[in-house]
Structure formats: C-alpha cells, structure tokens
Amino acid sequence: GAGVSQSPSNKVTEKGKDVELRCDPISGHTALYWYRQSLGQGLEFLIYFQGNSAPDKSGLPSDRFSAERTGGSVSTLTIQRTQQEDSAVYLCASSTPARGGEGSYNEQFFGPGTRLTVL
Amino acid sequence: KNEVEQSPQNLTAQEGEFITINCSYSVGISALHWLQQHPGGGIVSLFMLSSGKKKHGRLIATINIQEKHSSLHITASHPRDSAVYICAVRYMETSGSRLTFGEGTQLTVNP
Numbered sequence: 010g011a012g013v014s015q016s017p018s019n020k021v022t023e024k025g026k027d028v029e030l031r032c033d034p035i036s037g038h039t040a041l042y043w044y045r046q047s048l049g050q051g052l053e054f055l056i057y058f059q060g061n062s063a064p065d066k067s068g069l070p071s072d073r074f075s076a077e078r079t080g081g082s083v084s085t086l087t088i089q090r091t092q093q094e095d096s097a098v099y100l101c102a103s104s105t106p107a108r109g110g111e112g113s114y115n116e117q118f119f120g121p122g123t124r125l126t127v128l
Numbered sequence: 129k130n131e132v133e134q135s136p137q138n139l140t141a142q143e144g145e146f147i148t149i150n151c152s153y154s155v156g157i158s159a160l161h162w163l164q165q166h167p168g169g170g171i172v173s174l175f176m177l178s179s180g181k182k183k184h185g186r187l188i189a190t191i192n193i194q195e196k197h198s199s200l201h202i203t204a205s206h207p208r209d210s211a212v213y214i215c216a217v218r219y220m221e222t223s224g225s226r227l228t229f230g231e232g233t234q235l236t237v238n239p
Contacts, residue, residue, distance in 0.1 A: 042226065052214065052229040065226055098169055117161070117227070119171040 011035065013120035015101050021126045022091055030086040030123045034103030041084050042104075042117060043068075043076060047097040055099075058084060091127045098122040131155075134215050134230035141237050147202040149233045151215030154196065161227065162189050162200045163214040171214075174200070205237045 014033045022028050034041050043055040054068040058078045069075070073091075078084040088095055102117040135150045151160070162174045175182050175189040177198075182189050186205075191198040202209055215230040 044227075051231045052216070052227075054226045054228070057226050068226070100171065116173050116176045118173065119163075121168075121170050124169070 013101055013103050013118050015099075015120040015123050017123060018121065019124045019126075021128065023128050024093060025090055027087065027089045028091055028125065030088075030099050030125070032084045032086070032101030032103075032120060034082065034084070034101070035105075035118055036082075038103035038105055038118070039081060040104045040115075040117075041078060042102045043084070043086050044100045044102065045097045046100060046122075047094075052100065055086070088125075091125075093127050096125055096127045098124050132215055132217055132228055132230040134213075134233050136233060137231065138234045139236070141205050141235070143206055143237055143239050145205050145237075147205050147209075147235065147237075149200045149213050149215075149235070151198045151200070151230055152196055153217050156220045157193075157196075157217045158220050159218045160191055160198050161216040161218075162198075163216060165212040165214060165232070167211075174213075202235075207237045207239050210236050 041058040057065040073089045076086045100122045101120040104115045104117045188201040212232040214232045216227040
C-alpha cells in the first residue's frame with residue numbers, strides 16, 4: 010500500500026518568502042507528526058496532530074511556523090518569511106490509532122522528507 | 129546536552145563483523161525506536177520496543193528499562209547495512225507520542 014508522501018521533495022526559496030510543505034499520511038492514520046533535520050544535526054520534533062487538532066505544538070521554533078491538518082488527513086506546514094536557518098529536511102510521520110487509549114502509541118511511518126534550502 | 133545519548137558516533141566495520149550500537153536515556157520512557165536512515169535521507173523504522181528483545185533477520189534490539197539502555201546489534205554485517213542508525217524515545221511524561229532523537233550513529237561496512 011501507499012506510504013507517507015511529502016511534496017515537494019525539494020524546495021529552494023529566497024530569504025523572506027513564504028513556503029508550504031505538504032504531507033499525505035497513510036490512509037487511516039490519525040496521528041501525524043512533523044520533524045526537522047538540520048544539516049549535521051539530529052532530528053527534532055516540531056508538532057503533533059491527533060485528527061485535526063494539534064495537542065502538542067511545543068517544537069515549533071518561532072511564530073513564523075504554523076501547521077494545519079484538514080479532514081484528518083493531509084497536513085500543511087507553513088513557514089513565513091523564511092530565514093537561512095530554516096534550511097533543513099522536513100519530515101512527516103504518521104501512525105495508527107493505538108488501541109490502549111490515551112498515552113498509548115503505535116509505530117511511526119516516515120515520509121521521504123522535503124529538503125528546504127533558503128538562499 | 130541531548131537527553132538521548134548514542135555511541136559510537138561513527139563506526140567502521142568489515143563485512144561479516146558483529147556490530148553493536150548503544151543508546152542510553154535519562155528518564156522513564158514508554159517506548160524506544162531504532163530507525164535507519166540511508167544516504168538518500170529516507171527513514172525506516174526498524175524496531176519499536178518497550179521491554180525485552182526483538183529480532184528481525186540479522187538485526188536484534190534489546191532494552192533494559194531499569195538501566196535505561198538499549199542496544200542494536202547487527203550480525204554478519206554487509207555493506208548494504210551502511211547507514212545512519214538513530215535511537216528515539218517516547219518519554220512517559222510527554223503528551224501525545226512525540227519522539228526525542230539521539231544524534232545518530234554513522235555505520236560504514238566495508239567489503
């Protein structure tokens with residue numbers, strides 16, 4: 010079956026422009042995560058969606074970053090007024106609802122990522 | 129200081145060698161993941177475990193909850209195993225299921 014897909018795969022933009030990154034999770038996966046991997050650094054959490062709501066936005070680095078999810082499916086990560094330090098690979102992951110209820114979990118499946126370069 | 133520590137940071141091995149990558153963390157977790165990232169950047173989940181040991185092919189993952197430590201073993205290593213291996217944990221006190229990642233271990237297996 011289809012995995013997590015992300016678009017675009019590569020995005021080059023000029024400093025100060027806005028960008029939108031898209032994530033299509035695996036069908037039926039209600040949990041969706043955005044992560045960022047800067048050059049030479051490890052992965053860092055940005056935001057988590059359960060359905061259309063985002064109970065944890067604590068990883069968003071500034072108010073220039075926002076994300077939404079509609080229909081419990083596609084998610085868009087928007088970066089306004091991009092800066093050079095925003096250059097990174099942005100990864101999306103999704104997981105199925107866990108049967109154990111609140112606090113339980115399932116394996117996360119990662120998309121291929123969007124490589125963002127801000128000139 | 130990263131809350132998830134991996135060692136070694138870099139590892140070079142000869143084909144056929146037994147490989148061990150270690151991961152330690154500081155507070156209680158509900159789950160630990162081992163991930164593989166190939167040079168193209170794609171991430172594949174190898175294991176998710178909360179206790180004991182799991183095996184898949186030549187890969188074995190173990191976790192000791194009391195010692196807050198996990199190991200990933202690769203038996204009969206092969207050049208195609210060359211990748212970055214990442215340990216990630218889900219802390220008990222964290223809402224949702226966000227992961228906290230180690231810095232990764234770059235493994236190179238030479239033929």
